[in-house]
Amino acid sequence: MKLSKARINCFSQPGCLMQFLPETVHSPSKCFLPCFRGCCIMSSCSAGNLFWSNLTLGEQLTCCSAVWPVIALLGEVCNGFGRIGRLVLRACLQKGIKVTAINDPFIDLQYMVYMFKYDSTHGRYDGDVHAEDGKLVVGNNVISVYQCMKPAEIPWGEAGAQYVVESTGVFLSIEKASAHLQGGAKRVVVSAPSPDAPMFVMGVNEDKYDPSSMTIVSNASCTTNCLAPLAKVIHDNFGIEEALMTTVHAYTATQKTVDGPSAKAWRDGRGAHQNIIPASTGAAKAVGKVIPELNGKLTGMAFRVPVADVSVVDLTCRLSRPASYAEIKEAVKKAAHGPMKGILGYTEDAVVSSDFVGDAHSSIFDAGAGISLNDNFVKLISWYDNEFGYSNRVADLLLYMHSKE
Incomplete structure (x- = not known):
């Protein structure tokens, strides 16, 4: 054979x-x-x-x-x-x-x-x-x-x-x-x-x-690879009515070490290690291409920050079906240990970005960092090594x- x-x-x-x-x-x-x-x-x-x-x-x-x-x-x-x-x-x-x-x-x-x-x-x-x-x-x-x-x-x-x-x-x-x-x-x-x-x-x-x-x-992109697995788990279990994503993203080689020209987006030309830089991203909208049911329900933006590697997604969403934060954690944990093993990770440790340098997962859910306003409105946090994971x-x-x- x-x-x-x-x-x-x-x-x-x-x-x-x-x-x-x-x-x-x-x-x-x-x-x-x-x-x-x-x-x-x-x-x-x-x-x-x-x-x-x-x-x-x-x-x-x-x-x-x-x-x-x-x-x-x-x-x-x-x-x-x-x-x-x-x-x-x-x-x-x-x-x-x-x-x-x-x-x-x-x-x-x-x-x-x-x-x-x-x-x-x-x-x-x-x-x-x-x-x-x-x-x-x-x-x-x-x-x-x-x-x-x-x-x-x-x-x-x-x-x-x-x-x-x-x-x-x-x-x-x-x-x-x-x-x-x-x-x-x-x-x-x-x-x-x-x-x-x-x-x-x-x-x-x-x-x-x-x-x-x-x-x-x-x-797709590194950010879409982080966001989509988490969005899929949440949508499959509780339904997503609408959501906004923010990625706090490590700087990349396309940015400037010191202020320089950037005709397309002026802020992108500012020194990468000196600033938190708001930026556009199509990562959230791209989720609608891989999960058609979420098309038009999800968009987002980015902040480029002065770290060399590892980024984090903040997914704030309104749920179709009420769920406590404990129920959400359990659903993500079940997926991370089951059908999405190796793709989606799960941690309850008090971690920071450098703890994920070299992590091969697409997305690592931070159970201790998310918050819930009520059973229909939650903020979920997931880390990713935007270089090695992708x-x-x-x-x-x-x-x-x-x-x-």
Whole structure:
């Protein structure tokens, strides 16, 4: 039986380009692909597929697999080998994914070694990283390094690629992302919100993915990945009449270290480490795309704050059915330990943002931080590592899509 070897092409900020190719033999008794800090994902033999199809998502994420993916990185013209690209690499390597190639036109090999080895937020990479014979070596992974300028120039077909994750932040529409298909790719996952591609959030609506008609899809944003699982649990259990979201968001590479020009939104040009900056976000409205029943019932805004990583969602909602705060906590806890295990977390500890650096969940509900005005009006709080949590979901969506081939 065939096992899917994955070739995952990482782009730069914010994300990566991923692909899968069939190769070695799968033995259902050899389950070894760790995921979500020790869990495993996906089975690719016929017996495994039958077993897989009868599991909830949470159970799938704790299953085992014999998938050995391969990753290649493609750098975007401006951002190069950026934040999310490097963290997707880390996440994939933690899951047993083998890396094969990196392409970035502006970062040479020695600088790639340095950038991947050292990270001011997530710490030094725990493993050997060096250059050898013109290649990047990470542990036992020997990675070819290329410097193509355009995604369409990369011969995905010759490389045996099937899936590409488009993470430049430029090719967001179906038309633009389809450029990857010219090189032989079969499917594209956009690691950002797309204006017209079907949008998926793991744990919420991935079951709507249709491989027969969808070649370009979106993994939404990090904030949508935090908000949507929580909104789904609340809406499924109590109903949401209307809601407002605020994300208190870590600064990102698009902001300024000191005041500078920002023609699109003047406040965005103010020093990121000096200010709390109100900003727009489409994350809340995007929830309506993945949970159609909430379309038009939810909107929101952001505050960019002087922290390097980890953000928090404040969801204030009016419920359709009365519920005490204790009942809400119990519903979220049940989902976090059940069907959304690995996606939605739950804590009653007195935590702060730095406690979630490196957390692979999409959303971690803070039971002690929320409040209730009455049984119909509540404020709910959920944390997320906007870098590492999202990087894990990019890989997981690809694995899920592959399981449906």
